[in-house]
Amino acid sequence: DAGITQSPRHKVTETGTPVTLRCHQTENHRYMYWYRQDPGHGLRLIHYSYGVKDTDKGEVSDGYSVSRSKTEDFLLTLESATSSQTSVYFCAISESPSSEQYFGPGTRLTVT
Amino acid sequence: AQTVTQSQPEMSVQEAETVTLSCTYDTSESDYYLFWYKQPPSRQMILVIRQEAYKQQNATENRFSVNFQKAAKSFSLKISDSQLGDAAMYFCAYRSPRIGGSQGNLIFGKGTKLSVKP
Numbered sequence: 001d002a003g004i005t006q007s008p009r010h011k012v013t014e015t016g017t018p019v020t021l022r023c024h025q026t027e028n029h030r031y032m033y034w035y036r037q038d039p040g041h042g043l044r045l046i047h048y049s050y051g052v053k054d055t056d057k058g059e060v061s062d063g064y065s066v067s068r069s070k071t072e073d074f075l076l077t078l079e080s081a082t083s084s085q086t087s088v089y090f091c092a093i094s095e096s097p098s099s100e101q102y103f104g105p106g107t108r109l110t111v112t
Numbered sequence: 113a114q115t116v117t118q119s120q121p122e123m124s125v126q127e128a129e130t131v132t133l134s135c136t137y138d139t140s141e142s143d144y145y146l147f148w149y150k151q152p153p154s155r156q157m158i159l160v161i162r163q164e165a166y167k168q169q170n171a172t173e174n175r176f177s178v179n180f181q182k183a184a185k186s187f188s189l190k191i192s193d194s195q196l197g198d199a200a201m202y203f204c205a206y207r208s209p210r211i212g213g214s215q216g217n218l219i220f221g222k223g224t225k226l227s228v229k230p
Binding site: 033035040041042043044045048058059088090092097098100101102103105106 | 218220
């Protein structure tokens with residue numbers, strides 16, 4: 001299994017509070033991704049990174065920001081959480097755009 | 113924009129039997145990649161199989177095989193000798209090899225929930 005961890009694994013927070021999710025990899029892969037999974041939607045890309053300090057937006061980026069200061073860490077921040085951001089968040093990594101993506105275990109976030 | 117459609121929200125199969133999950137996609141590109149991912153109740157996303165569009169030969173991984181019909185834009189997954197551990201959500205996904213934009217972005221279908229009856 002690819003060495004990908006996500007923290008926390010579960011979080012409950014209140015509307016309006018900031019939240020940061022962390023993805024950590026030990027594979028030294030260049031590409032990292034954040035997806036959210038909602039019933040009826042499959043997985044949708046939030047942001048991705050193609051190198052340290054190189055990031056770009058995905059399909060559903062509104063309300064989210066990311067940072068990558070080291071190859072192994074990719075942070076997803078909800079500046080002011082809303083109930084619509086209640087979801088399961090997955091981090092993924094890949095060596096290149098054409099190689100397989102391997103997923104972390106996911107983080108279940110509930111915004112009350 | 114590319115889209116991926118899984119028309120079967122739920123499927124059921126008897127243990128040891130064969131089941132086929134359907135996936136169609138829409139794209140104007142000639143080169144791309146297709147994947148099937150499995151998500152068991154543990155929620156972990158597990159890569160099952162991968163197919164490159166330029167390869168005519170259908171990919172196979174043990175009991176899992178695909179029927180890739182490029183002209184029809186169809187990519188079905190066949191599971192042979194179904195086992196109880198195959199029960200999961202299965203997602204079909206598309207990826208463009210283009211550089212730029214959402215590099216390597218996976219576009220997922222909405223999934224098919226597979227139940228395996230003992």
